[in-house]
Amino acid sequence: MICLLAGLPLIASAGTTQETPLITTQEAFDSYRSYYRNYDSSSVDVRRYNEDKIARLKEDPELSYGYTRAPMTLWDAFWLWVAHQLQGLFKDRGVSPEWDRLILFVLFTSALVYVIIRLLKINSLKIFYGEKEQKPLEHAVAEENIHEMDFETLVKEATTAGNYRLAVRLLYLWALKLLTDANHVTWVPGKTNYDYLREIKSSDLKNGFRQLSYYFEYAWYGNFSVTPELFKKVSGLFNDWKTTV
Amino acid sequence: MEDNTFETRVDLTALRDSVEKIRSEVGKVIVGQDEMITLLITAILADGHVLIEGVPGVAKTLTARLMASVISVNFSRIQFTPDLMPSDVLGTSVYNLKTSAFEFKAGPIFSNIVLIDEINRAPAKTQAALFEVMEERQVTVDGHTYPMETPYMVIATQNPVEHEGTYRLPEAELDRFLFKIAVQYPTMDQEVDILRGHQERKGQMPTGKVSRVLTPQEIAAYRAKVHEVYCEDHLFRYIAGIIHETRNSPALFLGASPRASVAILNSAKAFAAVSGRDFITPEDIRYVAIPALRHRVILTPDKEMEGVTSDEVLKQIMEKVEVPR
Incomplete structure (x- = not known):
C-alpha cells in the first residue's frame, strides 16, 4: 500500500507531460462523419456564404463603420496644445488625460462666468432668486420736520383760526421736540407715542407726557372735537410740563 | 390714563365685560400666554381665523x-394626518338605497368653531379643501x-x-389666516404655576373648569360695534405704507397682499375695541x-440661510415707516 502511494506522483507527472494533438475544424468534421457514417446515412447539404454578396456589402458605404479622422481645425489645435501643456504639468503626478480635460473645462467655465458677472455688475445670488432692488419710501405721511417748525407761532395761528384740534397736535409735537432736544428721547419717525413714553426715565416727565399723549390721541387719531376750554386745559398742562423738561 | 373728557361714541362696555370674562375663564387653566389670549379674542371680534404655532406641549x-368652550356654539375638532382626504374634512354624497338618491353627509368642517390640530401634517391636496370654506364661509360639493x-x-x-413629518402650508391658505400666533415657552414662575394648577385639578379635564360666557348673538353684536370703530385717514396710509414696504424689502421674496391690509385694519379695530377705544x-x-403679517411674507433664500426670521424683518420695516402724527 505504501509502495502504491509512493508511486502515485510518478504516474501523475507522466500524465501531464503527454501532449494533446491539435486538430482542425475540417478534421473534426471529417472524423465526426466517418464515425457516424455507420449510423446516419442521410445526405447533408452544406450551405456556403455567397462571396459576391459579401463583397457587395463590404463596398456599401452605409455599412462602413470605419473611423476616418476629420481634419484638425485651429480650435482643436488650441485645445490639443492646452492638453499637452496640462499633460506636461501633471504627467509626473500620475493624473490621467481625462482629468486634464475635466479640470480645464471647470477652470475655463468658472473664468467665463466670473467675467460675465463682473461685466454685468450683478449679485451672483440674484441669478437664483431674483433679488429686488431697494426703493426709497414713497409714503412719508408727515412732511413736517419738528426741528424746523416755529411752534409758538403755529399754535397761535391755529387757535386764532379756531382749529383747536390742530393746536393740540402742535402742542404734542412741540413736546416731542423738547424731549428730543433735551436728549430724553431719540427722535425716530417710526417710533410710536408709547415708544417715546417708555424711553423717558424721569417719572414726572413721563406722567405729564402720558397725559399730553392721551389728549393728542383722542383729538388727532380719535377725531374728537376740542373745545376752547379743553384746549386751555391741555395748554396749561403743557406749560407746566415744559418747565420740567 | 382714562378720564371722562372724551365721551365714547360707541358703547363698548358690554364688549369689554365679555372680554374680561373670557380672560378670567381661560385664565383658570392657562397660565401666562396673555398675548395669545388677547389675539384670539381679537380674532373672534374681527371675524378671522387663527393659526397657532409652537413646539409640542405649550398648550396650543x-x-x-x-376658547371654543367659553362660547356657546358648536365645536368640532379635526386631527390632520398624512392620509386625510378632502372628503374626510368637507363631507361627501352617499347613495341612500331607501330614497334612491344621493344625500350629502356633512364633514366636521361644518361647525361654528373648528379646531384643526396639527394642520401641517396633511398634504397640499387636503389643505386645498379649506380654501373655499375659510374665505367664503361655504362649501361646494357636487354642484351644491x-x-x-x-x-x-x-x-x-x-x-x-422643520419638525419631523410636517409640510409647508400653501401661501393661499396662509393668507386666509388673520393671525399666526407664535407660542413661546412659559417663564420659570409660570412653569411653577402650571404645575400647581395641574396638582389642584386632580386629574380633572381642564376644559371642564371653564363656563360658557359668550353667545353667538353677543358675538354678532360685538362685531357690529367693531365695524363702527373709527380709523383716521392718515392711519390708512400708515397701514398701506407698511404693506407697501414689505413688497419693496430686499429681505423679502414675497410681500403682503391687499388682504393683509384689510386684515390689519380689521384686527386693529378689534384690538382698539378690546382696549376700550372707539378709534x-x-x-x-x-x-x-406682526401676527397678521408673519405668515404672509416669505424671506429671500439668503436671509433664510442667515437665520433671519420674518418677525425681525417686519420689525425693521415698521421702524422705517413713519408714524403719522
Missing part, C-alpha cells in the same frame, strides 16, 4: 379648546353650495415646519401687524 390645542353658520372660525395648530392708534396697528 388646549387654549384653542378652551352649503353656507356655514355664523360665527365661523377656524383655529389651527401646527408645529414648526385706532398707530400702537394698535403695530400690535397686530
Whole structure:
C-alpha cells in the first residue's frame, strides 16, 4: 500500500507531460462523419456564404463603420496644445488625460462666468432668486420736520383760526421736540407715542407726557372735537410740563 | 390714563365685560400666554381665523379648546394626518338605497368653531379643501353650495415646519389666516404655576373648569360695534405704507397682499375695541401687524440661510415707516 502511494506522483507527472494533438475544424468534421457514417446515412447539404454578396456589402458605404479622422481645425489645435501643456504639468503626478480635460473645462467655465458677472455688475445670488432692488419710501405721511417748525407761532395761528384740534397736535409735537432736544428721547419717525413714553426715565416727565399723549390721541387719531376750554386745559398742562423738561 | 373728557361714541362696555370674562375663564387653566389670549379674542371680534404655532406641549390645542368652550356654539375638532382626504374634512354624497338618491353627509368642517390640530401634517391636496370654506364661509360639493353658520372660525395648530413629518402650508391658505400666533415657552414662575394648577385639578379635564360666557348673538353684536370703530385717514396710509414696504424689502421674496391690509385694519379695530377705544392708534396697528403679517411674507433664500426670521424683518420695516402724527 505504501509502495502504491509512493508511486502515485510518478504516474501523475507522466500524465501531464503527454501532449494533446491539435486538430482542425475540417478534421473534426471529417472524423465526426466517418464515425457516424455507420449510423446516419442521410445526405447533408452544406450551405456556403455567397462571396459576391459579401463583397457587395463590404463596398456599401452605409455599412462602413470605419473611423476616418476629420481634419484638425485651429480650435482643436488650441485645445490639443492646452492638453499637452496640462499633460506636461501633471504627467509626473500620475493624473490621467481625462482629468486634464475635466479640470480645464471647470477652470475655463468658472473664468467665463466670473467675467460675465463682473461685466454685468450683478449679485451672483440674484441669478437664483431674483433679488429686488431697494426703493426709497414713497409714503412719508408727515412732511413736517419738528426741528424746523416755529411752534409758538403755529399754535397761535391755529387757535386764532379756531382749529383747536390742530393746536393740540402742535402742542404734542412741540413736546416731542423738547424731549428730543433735551436728549430724553431719540427722535425716530417710526417710533410710536408709547415708544417715546417708555424711553423717558424721569417719572414726572413721563406722567405729564402720558397725559399730553392721551389728549393728542383722542383729538388727532380719535377725531374728537376740542373745545376752547379743553384746549386751555391741555395748554396749561403743557406749560407746566415744559418747565420740567 | 382714562378720564371722562372724551365721551365714547360707541358703547363698548358690554364688549369689554365679555372680554374680561373670557380672560378670567381661560385664565383658570392657562397660565401666562396673555398675548395669545388677547389675539384670539381679537380674532373672534374681527371675524378671522387663527393659526397657532409652537413646539409640542405649550398648550396650543388646549387654549384653542378652551376658547371654543367659553362660547356657546358648536365645536368640532379635526386631527390632520398624512392620509386625510378632502372628503374626510368637507363631507361627501352617499347613495341612500331607501330614497334612491344621493344625500350629502356633512364633514366636521361644518361647525361654528373648528379646531384643526396639527394642520401641517396633511398634504397640499387636503389643505386645498379649506380654501373655499375659510374665505367664503361655504362649501361646494357636487354642484351644491352649503353656507356655514355664523360665527365661523377656524383655529389651527401646527408645529414648526422643520419638525419631523410636517409640510409647508400653501401661501393661499396662509393668507386666509388673520393671525399666526407664535407660542413661546412659559417663564420659570409660570412653569411653577402650571404645575400647581395641574396638582389642584386632580386629574380633572381642564376644559371642564371653564363656563360658557359668550353667545353667538353677543358675538354678532360685538362685531357690529367693531365695524363702527373709527380709523383716521392718515392711519390708512400708515397701514398701506407698511404693506407697501414689505413688497419693496430686499429681505423679502414675497410681500403682503391687499388682504393683509384689510386684515390689519380689521384686527386693529378689534384690538382698539378690546382696549376700550372707539378709534385706532398707530400702537394698535403695530400690535397686530406682526401676527397678521408673519405668515404672509416669505424671506429671500439668503436671509433664510442667515437665520433671519420674518418677525425681525417686519420689525425693521415698521421702524422705517413713519408714524403719522
